[in-house]
Amino acid sequence: MEIINLEGTEDTPKILLDQGNGIFEISGRSLPEDTAEFYQPILDWLESYSSSPNDKTEFVFKLEYFNTASSKLILDILSSLEDIEGTSVAWYFHEDDEDMEEAGEEFSELVEIPFEFKTY
Amino acid sequence: MKYIYDLHKTMLANNLILIYEGEFTQEITKSVLAMAERNMDSIGEESSIKRKVFNVMVECLQNIVKHSDEISDPSLGKYTAIFMIGKKDEEYIITTGNPIKNDNIDSVKDRLDKINSLDKDGLKTLYKEIIKGTEISEKGGAGLGFVDMARKSGNALEYTFEPMSDDFSFFSLKSTVSRQA
Numbered sequence: 001m002e003i004i005n006l007e008g009t010e011d012t013p014k015i016l017l018d019q020g021n022g023i024f025e026i027s028g029r030s031l032p033e034d035t036a037e038f039y040q041p042i043l044d045w046l047e048s049y050s051s052s053p054n055d056k057t058e059f060v061f062k063l064e065y066f067n068t069a070s071s072k073l074i075l076d077i078l079s080s081l082e083d084i085e086g087t088s089v090a091w092y093f094h095e096d097d098e099d100m101e102e103a104g105e106e107f108s109e110l111v112e113i114p115f116e117f118k119t120y
Numbered sequence: 121m122k123y124i125y126d127l128h129k130t131m132l133a134n135n136l137i138l139i140y141e142g143e144f145t146q147e148i149t150k151s152v153l154a155m156a157e158r159n160m161d162s163i164g165e166e167s168s169i170k171r172k173v174f175n176v177m178v179e180c181l182q183n184i185v186k187h188s189d190e191i192s193d194p195s196l197g198k199y200t201a202i203f204m205i206g207k208k209d210e211e212y213i214i215t216t217g218n219p220i221k222n223d224n225i226d227s228v229k230d231r232l233d234k235i236n237s238l239d240k241d242g243l244k245t246l247y248k249e250i251i252k253g254t255e256i257s258e259k260g261g262a263g264l265g266f267v268d269m270a271r272k273s274g275n276a277l278e279y280t281f282e283p284m285s286d287d288f289s290f291f292s293l294k295s296t297v298s299r300q301a
Contacts, residue, residue, distance in 0.1 A: 010150055031178050033146035033185075036256045065171065067178050068264035075251055096168055099175070099272060106248060 004045055012038060013063065017045055022054055026077075027062035027092075035069040039076070046080040053084045062092040062120065063100065071103070078111045088114045095119040135206040135213075142200050149181040156205055165299075172297045173212050175272045177205070179265040180216045180293070186261050187218075212297040214273075220291040225281055228291065235266055236276040243271050273297045 001019045008014030008028035016025045032038040059081055066074065081087045091104035101117065108115035131139065137159055140152050156177060160170045184201045201218035220228065238246060247267050254263050270277055278294040 010154075011146070031182070065174065065178075067182060068268045069182070069256060069261060071264065072251055072254060072256055094167075097171060098168070099171065106244070110248065110252065 001045070001049060004041065013066075015042060017042070017049075019049060019054060022056070022058075023060075024057060025060040025062065026074075027060070027064075029064050030066040030070040030074075032070070035067075035073050039070075039073040043073075043076060043080060046077065046084075050080065050084045053086070056086045056088075057081070057084055058088050058090055060090045060092065061104070064094070066103075075107065075110060078107055078113060082111050082113055088116065090116050090118055092118050092120050135208050136204055137207045138205045139202065140204075141202045144181065144184045144201055144203075146185060149178070149185060152181060152203060153177060159207075169212070169297065169299055172272045172274075173205075173214065176214050176269050176295045176297060179269050180214055180295070183261075183265050184216060184218050209299070211299055213294060214297070215292065215294045217290055217292040219284060219288045220281070222287055222289055225289060225291075229279075229281075231266055232277055232279055232293075235270045238270075240271075240274075243267060247271065269295050 003020075004015055004017040006012070006015040011029060011031045011033070013026050013028040013030045015027075016023050018024075026042075059077075061074070078089070081089070089108070091108070093100035093104060104115060104117060130136075138152070138156055140148070142148070153174065157170070157174065160173065165173075181203060184203070201216060204213075204215045206213035206215070235243065235246070247264060250263055250267065257263070266277060273295045275296045275298070278296075280292045281289040282292070283289050
């Protein structure tokens with residue numbers, strides 16, 4: 001599958017989706033002008049990936065900030081991951097960022113995927 | 121030219137550190153955020169407080185960007201809104217003001233009243249209900265902005281509606297973020 005490799009900007013996250021190397025990561029800030037449009041290629045990619053996924057898929061979220069529109073799209077991403085066998089989520093948060101920790105906990109309650117919480 | 125001095129005094133009296141009046145776009149949003157961040161960095165504000173203020177600012181600014189096309193009233197001129205940040209010893213105050221159709225007042229008021237009636241756990245439950253049920257609207261919102269502002273600020277959202285014309289009112293909204301962590 002093609003690799004998605006987006007550089008982060010001040011209002012969009014860095015995204016790396018690389019099946020060959022088993023790297024699936026979203027990091028940085030997410031407050032795009034058009035959230036649905038920005039994340040559509042990611043959701044499309046995951047849909048193709050789900051037809052022949054790796055044995056294990058560890059999806060890394062290492063977000064510094066995301067707005068509420070992005071939170072809906074993050075839930076959409078998690079919902080797509082839910083259908084892929086062997087998926088887990090590594091949710092990173094800055095050690096003093098309780099809100100980001102809580103956001104991860106809430107997502108983990110909304111989907112049936114094992115979450116691992118890590119600080120950076 | 122006295123208005124310059126008057127405005128200066130008003131800003132000082134209200135502890136305002138930033139005012140933007142005009143059209144709101146994503147580019148303007150980014151600039152305003154960058155200025156406010158720099159201001160907080162320059163005084164060495166705690167990162168947890170900075171994040172909360174940033175969070176509330178984004179939702180305020182993007183609310184205005186997303187809903188600005190609703191206004192079309194020649195008598196009111198070009199649609200503009202106002203955004204302000206105040207900084208006191210004990211808190212940051214983030215305020216916005218924008219015209220709103222009178223027809224929309226009740227629904228906005230109902231949502232704000234509901235949010236203000238809920239405690240921390242109630243807000244969390246409401247947030248999860250909305251995020252599960254919502255689709256991104258044509259305007260690009262998830263319907264979560266006010267709830268998130270209340271949660272991150274930890275305070276009620278104060279508001280007023282001032283009549284402007286038969287069809288429009290001026291909607292002012294105020295969030296307070298405590299500087300005591």
